[in-house]
Amino acid sequence: MQPVLSISRRLRRTPWTDKNTAHGVKGYTVYNHMLLPTVFDSVEADYHHLKNHVQVWDVAVERQVELNGPDAARLIQMLTPRDLTKMKDDQCYYIPVVDENGGMLNDPVAVKHDENRWWISIADSDLIYWVKGLAAGKGLNVTIHEPDVSPLAIQGPKADDLVARVFGDDVPDLRFFRHRKISFNGKEHTIARSGYSVQGGFEIYVDGSDQGEAIWDALFEAGEDLNVRAGCPNLIERIEGGLLSYGNDMTIENTPYEAGLGRFCKGPAAAGCIGAEALRREQENGPKRQIRGLSISGDSVPPCPDSWTITNGTSEIGQVTSAAWSPDFNTNVAIGMVTREHWDIGNVVTVKTPNGDREATICKLPFK
């Protein structure tokens, strides 16, 4: 199925929608009510290019929820079981966000500016509604809004070279998940060493939609001999790298333990999290199912439009939620949720794909 996407104002354009068109974008998805490119050349060609060169990605869909005020730090700790007390003012943290039942509402990146000012760089759900609802319900002294800030990612092995050329030789000194300011055309933006690939790179939090095209153009001018191209999060690469996708691989029905994020549910501050009690019980009992990698045998499977049942030959033991053919691993790489009795690494299971039953092997994430 290759349906046409009907465009309306409700599916918001980004500062780079026209640039994507000019660079030959071939597919879109909708993410946070906004257009997110999915393919330029082909998913496989984009994948090879990403692993060898450098790409510029319009990830404006990673909207920011900005918290401002004396209760900002208290509020953000309510959202997540991850202990934020030691976080520095130049750090980014990946944080599972849970409701009162420990169900996952989003898996954003928290960007701390200072104790009273934070961004939450969100995955695909209206997290701002939960944050605003909690703050209104608790009567907290904090303002919450979505600023006009749009991330632009620079990903791939040549990303360091490219950002050095455009923003200064010292920018590659940034450590992983740290951020700093850069200046472009006399305006300040935030840059972090981060991004939704495991090839390395940066995300520029572009401050002001009107600044977007000039930064894009500067990157393409400076990167011509680096073979810079327009790209986007790549299905194959992100599955290989074990990067989860909220809404695909986990939903409100899953706890962080089920999503394999138990390491982020520790520390005394986690007691301030709305879901603390539910997560304590989940930790005690252990999750009934958990995310695993799967290597699915045979030739290329089609993209997974819903979920595929995993069986032990007789009964259902889980679902595959993302899958793609991996040229580098020469197998179909997949992410799925598998029940406790069957989740051991090396276990052989059956996946019911649209191309018939396939043997699959449970494996660790990321693929190695």
Add this chain to the structure above:
Amino acid sequence: MQPVLSISRRLRRTPWTDKNTAHGVKGYTVYNHMLLPTVFDSVEADYHHLKNHVQVWDVAVERQVELNGPDAARLIQMLTPRDLTKMKDDQCYYIPVVDENGGMLNDPVAVKHDENRWWISIADSDLIYWVKGLAAGKGLNVTIHEPDVSPLAIQGPKADDLVARVFGDDVPDLRFFRHRKISFNGKEHTIARSGYSVQGGFEIYVDGSDQGEAIWDALFEAGEDLNVRAGCPNLIERIEGGLLSYGNDMTIENTPYEAGLGRFCKGPAAAGCIGAEALRREQENGPKRQIRGLSISGDSVPPCPDSWTITNGTSEIGQVTSAAWSPDFNTNVAIGMVTREHWDIGNVVTVKTPNGDREATICKLPFK
């Protein structure tokens, strides 16, 4: 631009996605993280058919937020400035939902089952996050979840005939925005006289995804001589009818007064609404801008992918947010937000369309 939509589990399928395909769906949008058909034959052919016959619409994207518990009635009144105290157990109410600033978060239909059990049938935003956040913050005794309930709409002048044939001769006795139970294959579902067109009709809240296809098939078998077809909310018809679209015509940046919904901000119970104080100020001062119809001169304008500036010839006085050529009114019908000084009915303004500047006349909604 006719981009291809890349499918993944994150863009949820509905009980009727396969049926839509079988009936030749030509376009989709994404709404509440779910697939919503936008066109079958052509938008114009679908429009003529809707006005003359009867259509079956997959509107499963109208997800339900179910409130259960002793604080359910108190919670739903916190969400909206509309007075719900006189609402009967078989009524549906269109309710603007606002935040603490009076900004619109959604414009759903509330479906009351009894004082302790409600559905909120939502437009395109994760309203459940706001509702859950408020309830958790206030410590209310209520559970909130999205049940496996998917609306299927039957719209058009022959809708009464069709539902009578399939669900019983007494079903057309239902009054507007009232609901009752129907039985199909031994299972109960809720049906209401409602729907996102002004042609009349019903929405069946199908209880259980596995029940969906049988009901669809029964409607098509019974309606063959009524010329029943698969359809979907129609851009032209909904603009003519003045049916607003959340995310297109109003957003969190707008109050209900700006959206022309001031009549729903009355009654003493509205004081229980989180946004009551902000809305009181807005009412006192009067909104600075408001939704209006616009008749745009000249030949057919393209669909409005973002917004088009409205000017008084020199400066900006508003934006068009939805527009389409109307065969029946022989003009381009549009919805937009216009500032107070220029919003009088009959006022002539300029709209900056991609096809050049066009003269337009401010008019009432619905078009008449």
